[in-house]
Amino acid sequence: MNAFYDPHRIESEAQSAWAQAKCFEATESAPGEKYYCLAMFPYPSGRLHMGHVRCYTLGDVINRYHRLKGYNVMQPMGWDAFGLPAENAAIKNGIPPAQWTKDNIAYMRGQMQRLGFGIDWSREFATCDPEYYHWEQWLFLKLYEKGLVYRKNAVVNWDPVDQTVLANEQVVDGRGWRSGAVVERREMAQWFLKITHYAEELLTELDKMEGWPESVKSMQRNWIGQSQGVEIDFPVQGRDDVLTVFTTRPDTLMGATYVAVAAEHPLAKAAAADSAEVAAFIERCKQNTTAEADLATMEKAGIATTFNVSHPLTGKPLPVWVANFVLMEYGSGAVMSVPGHDQRDWEFARKYDIPIGQVIEPVDDTPCDLSVAAFTEHGRLLNSGEFDGLDFDAAFAAIADALSAKNLGRRVTNYRLRDWGVSRQRYWGCPIPVIHCETCGVVPVPTRDLPVVLPTDVQFEGVRSPLTTMDSFLNCTCPKCGRTDARRETDTFDTFMESSWYYARFACPDANAPMVDDRVNYWAPVDHYVGGIEHAILHLLYARFFYKLMRDEGLVGSDEPFTRLLMLGMVLQDGKKMSKSAGDAGDPQKLLDKYGADTVRTAMMFAAPPDQSFEWSEAGLEGALRFLRKLWSLAHDHAEDGLGGELDAASLSDAARDLRRRTYATLAKADDDYGRRIQFNTVVSAVMELCNAVGKFTPATESDRAVVTEALRTAVVVISPIAPHIAEALWPVLGKQGSLVGFPWPQMDDSALTQTSVELVVQVNGKVRGKVQVAADADQDRILTLAKAEDNVARHLDGKTVRKEIVVPNKLVNIVVG
RNA sequence: GCCUGGGUGGCGAAAUUGGUAGACGCGCCGGAUUCAAAAUCCGGUUCCUUCACGGGAGUGUCGGUUCGAGUCCGACCCCAGGUACCA
Numbered sequence: 001m002n003a004f005y006d007p008h009r010i011e012s013e014a015q016s017a018w019a020q021a022k023c024f025e026a027t028e029s030a031p032g033e034k035y036y037c038l039a040m041f042p043y044p045s046g047r048l049h050m051g052h053v054r055c056y057t058l059g060d061v062i063n064r065y066h067r068l069k070g071y072n073v074m075q076p077m078g079w080d081a082f083g084l085p086a087e088n089a090a091i092k093n094g095i096p097p098a099q100w101t102k103d104n105i106a107y108m109r110g111q112m113q114r115l116g117f118g119i120d121w122s123r124e125f126a127t128c129d130p131e132y133y134h135w136e137q138w139l140f141l142k143l144y145e146k147g148l149v150y151r152k153n154a155v156v157n158w159d160p161v162d163q164t165v166l167a168n169e170q171v172v173d174g175r176g177w178r179s180g181a182v183v184e185r186r187e188m189a190q191w192f193l194k195i196t197h198y199a200e201e202l203l204t205e206l207d208k209m210e211g212w213p214e215s216v217k218s219m220q221r222n223w224i225g226q227s228q229g230v231e232i233d234f235p236v237q238g239r240d241d242v243l244t245v246f247t248t249r250p251d252t253l254m255g256a257t258y259v260a261v262a263a264e265h266p267l268a269k270a271a272a273a274d275s276a277e278v279a280a281f282i283e284r285c286k287q288n289t290t291a292e293a294d295l296a297t298m299e300k301a302g303i304a305t306t307f308n309v310s311h312p313l314t315g316k317p318l319p320v321w322v323a324n325f326v327l328m329e330y331g332s333g334a335v336m337s338v339p340g341h342d343q344r345d346w347e348f349a350r351k352y353d354i355p356i357g358q359v360i361e362p363v364d365d366t367p368c369d370l371s372v373a374a375f376t377e378h379g380r381l382l383n384s385g386e387f388d389g390l391d392f393d394a395a396f397a398a399i400a401d402a403l404s405a406k407n408l409g410r411r412v413t414n415y416r417l418r419d420w421g422v423s424r425q426r427y428w429g430c431p432i433p434v435i436h437c438e439t440c441g442v443v444p445v446p447t448r449d450l451p452v453v454l455p456t457d458v459q460f461e462g463v464r465s466p467l468t469t470m471d472s473f474l475n476c477t478c479p480k481c482g483r484t485d486a487r488r489e490t491d492t493f494d495t496f497m498e499s500s501w502y503y504a505r506f507a508c509p510d511a512n513a514p515m516v517d518d519r520v521n522y523w524a525p526v527d528h529y530v531g532g533i534e535h536a537i538l539h540l541l542y543a544r545f546f547y548k549l550m551r552d553e554g555l556v557g558s559d560e561p562f563t564r565l566l567m568l569g570m571v572l573q574d575g576k577k578m579s580k581s582a583g584d585a586g587d588p589q590k591l592l593d594k595y596g597a598d599t600v601r602t603a604m605m606f607a608a609p610p611d612q613s614f615e616w617s618e619a620g621l622e623g624a625l626r627f628l629r630k631l632w633s634l635a636h637d638h639a640e641d642g643l644g645g646e647l648d649a650a651s652l653s654d655a656a657r658d659l660r661r662r663t664y665a666t667l668a669k670a671d672d673d674y675g676r677r678i679q680f681n682t683v684v685s686a687v688m689e690l691c692n693a694v695g696k697f698t699p700a701t702e703s704d705r706a707v708v709t710e711a712l713r714t715a716v717v718v719i720s721p722i723a724p725h726i727a728e729a730l731w732p733v734l735g736k737q738g739s740l741v742g743f744p745w746p747q748m749d750d751s752a753l754t755q756t757s758v759e760l761v762v763q764v765n766g767k768v769r770g771k772v773q774v775a776a777d778a779d780q781d782r783i784l785t786l787a788k789a790e791d792n793v794a795r796h797l798d799g800k801t802v803r804k805e806i807v808v809p810n811k812l813v814n815i816v817v818g
Numbered sequence: 819g820c821c822u823g824g825g826u827g828g829c830g831a832a833a834u835u836g837g838u839a840g841a842c843g844c845g846c847c848g849g850a851u852u853c854a855a856a857a858u859c860c861g862g863u864u865c866c867u868u869c870a871c872g873g874g875a876g877u878g879u880c881g882g883u884u885c886g887a888g889u890c891c892g893a894c895c896c897c898a899g900g901u902a903c904c905a
Binding site: 222 | 819820821822823824829830831832834837838841842843844845857858859871872885886897898899900901902903904905
């Protein structure tokens with residue numbers, strides 16, 4: 001009756017049993033070392049796609065493996081519920097974002113349960129719950145008190161037809177995706193978090209984070225972009241003002257032939273007031289997006305103003321240009337230009353006939369011809385007056401000192417990292433808890449009045465946020481002066497705010513004062529964090545920043561939130577990442593209905609190693625199903641004929657000894673792949689090979705039968721993190737009681753691995769010419785004698801002189817002949 | 819543009835510390851079983867050459883280091899992710 005593998009029956013039985021026993025509900029008092037295993041929570045977009053299946057299956061494999069290893073594991077799940085797609089759905093279909101989000105969560109939760117993930121659902125929350133974002137508003141106000149929050153102008157993409165701010169994603173080829181209007185750069189007052197205050201710690205801490213991939217640390221280092229340089233003041237002629245620039249190349253200062261400012265720079269605005277051409281150029285600069293990739297690839301353009309600055313050392317006038325490639329957001333919004341020694345400046349100078357002078361010469365044979373390209377290497381100074389002949393380091397110091405002496409410069413450490421703009425002109429997000437009063441200006445909402453609840457009964461009458469016209473939300477009393485005509489801030493927070501601390505909230509999802517309580521210091525930091533490589537910079541940097549903010553608020557007792565990080569490659573569809581591609585080919589539902597969860601999970605794990613991107617294809621599902629069926633029938637067929645007697649390891653046949661060796665080799669490999677390498681496709685292969693070996697072995701004695709039982713039990717335990725339902729169903733078939741969820745990982749038997757003889761490859765001049773079987777303890781002379789005696793090897797050695805012999809133990813022999 | 823990855827049979831991939839390239843699986847070919855089919859089982863499957871034994875080539879391209887390179891070094895090509903308002 002059990003010969004037929006029916007995944008739907010055994011999966012619902014296993015899932016009911018887990019739910020009834022509450023096996024995945026974690027408590028602080030359970031035995032074992034704590035292990036907090038977390039996969040990045042999803043945006044509830046509607047239904048799961050195969051990228052989600054991959055991410056949460058990987059998380060669940062880590063969860064279940066660590067349970068087998070005796071850890072007290074907590075694996076929670078929640079919903080990153082605020083965001084643009086809910087608003088787009090509301091605009092398109094008229095469904096309020098809250099309702100749309102709630103429905104999506106219900107559907108996706110059902111899909112996750114159907115996949116059999118060992119999740120502690122008692123900790124679930126969505127970031128759109130007021131009980132959650134309450135504490136985000138609270139932290140913002142704490143940071144406001146500390147001066148870690150400020151307001152300044154920043155540039156946004158403005159759609160002049162829809163009269164709304166667009167996300168970079170909503171700008172297609174420079175036009176609004178709905179209106180088709182050319183977008184404009186527009187300045188707006190925005191709230192900022194001082195992440196740059198933590199730049200140095202965010203950078204240096206990376207060196208200690210051994211559980212993170214080098215590639216991610218490297219990306220974060222480059223993003224933070226620390227550089228040592230000099231801040232130089234160029235006095236603006238005719239104005240009581242200086243233009244401050246930052247440079248990492250003060251050694252080239254004597255070669256500066258102009259300075260350039262951003263279109264939004266005050267000096268550019270002043271120049272525009274006097275010149276119609278400059279004003280027109282600035283207008284043209286506005287016809288651009290805020291995306292860095294666009295700015296970096298566009299045609300470089302500029303216009304001269306009538307302003308001059310004085311060179312800080314020579315006093316010579318240098319013209320001020322407005323250039324489209326200078327970013328107001330980065331540094332001071334101005335740069336000094338040295339066309340002889342910077343390629344971008346060189347191209348700009350060529351285009352606009354600005355003089356190009358040489359002040360650095362190579363000290364070796366590096367080519368240097370300024371009529372062809374800038375010379376950008378470090379070198380020796382010339383045409384630099386008193387600094388001539390100095391090398392880079394000496395010139396850096398001497399020029400920095402000279403500037404410092406005139407009070408026109410100072411050495412500084414600069415960061416590429418910019419402060420985090422958190423204001424969004426959108427409805428579906430966490431309200432920023434401030435009030436605007438005509439008397440008092442910007443007034444923070446008192447913490448006793450939190451949370452500022454986002455109204456959910458809204459109608460979209462266009463593309464703009466309904467908050468901007470909702471009197472019941474807008475009108476309020478100033479908490480400072482009591483004026484009754486104050487207005488509530490209608491901007492909401494960047495949704496990266498919610499995902500920057502949710503992992504801490506999972507430790508104590510009902511904490512009520514303040515955002516987290518003591519339980520966080522049992523569970524945090526997250527021991528293993530799993531998520532897509534697309535989050536390598538922004539999300540992970542913001543989360544690290546927030547954790548430090550919480551630490552400095554006295555809320556958490558460690559410095560970094562994620563001890564070990566697993567960055568998943570993308571699951572692609574039509575060559576694009578799944579969350580970006582259209583269509584429902586990525587929907588796992590029909591696969592679950594047809595094959596069951598274990599097959600989907602196994603196929604996904606088998607398809608590729610976790611860190612690799614791959615194109616999703618259903619081709620592997622039949623193979624995974626075939627493998628699970630095979631395991632099923634091997635176990636049942638074997639059990640039917642008896643599980644065998646005592647296993648007498650000392651008196652086994654060679655074949656039985658070989659099967660035992662394979663059993664323990666599989667166990668050791670799986671342990672290493674699960675625990676250290678985090679590569680699960682090879683675990684599936686190894687169990688497949690073990691099953692193939694069991695299939696080929698014919699037991700002759702009761703002891704042989706016991707060897708097969710041991711092999712099958714090992715196969716079932718080892719595959720259980722990946723295919724947990726079939727493993728639960730086969731466990732009693734193989735004579736074991738209880739659930740595998742709490743079962744300890746099998747003891748290793750190293751003695752089973754010993755071999756009496758090994759096969760060596762014999763190469764002649766690096767080419768394989770034969771193979772020989774030698775005793776495991778054979779010495780080098782014996783190995784070489786056997787190798788040279790092999791027929792084909794002997795033929796290749798015939799008449800040649802042996803020049804060198806290399807013996808690699810247990811691997812190969814290479815005989816070099818001349 | 820810049821930063822970070824990746825490129826291996828018809829396909830997904832394996833090769834963990836520089837040591838047999840292609841494990842395992844998909845697909846395909848042949849066979850067994852079957853009235854037939856599905857399912858299952860057995861065998862084969864990088865390419866070229868050879869009746870066969872064998873030989874030659876081969877891990878994006880070009881070059882280098884080494885007894886030996888998918889793995890290390892240099893240059894380049896292509897693809898993906900990120901690029902601060904997609905999440």
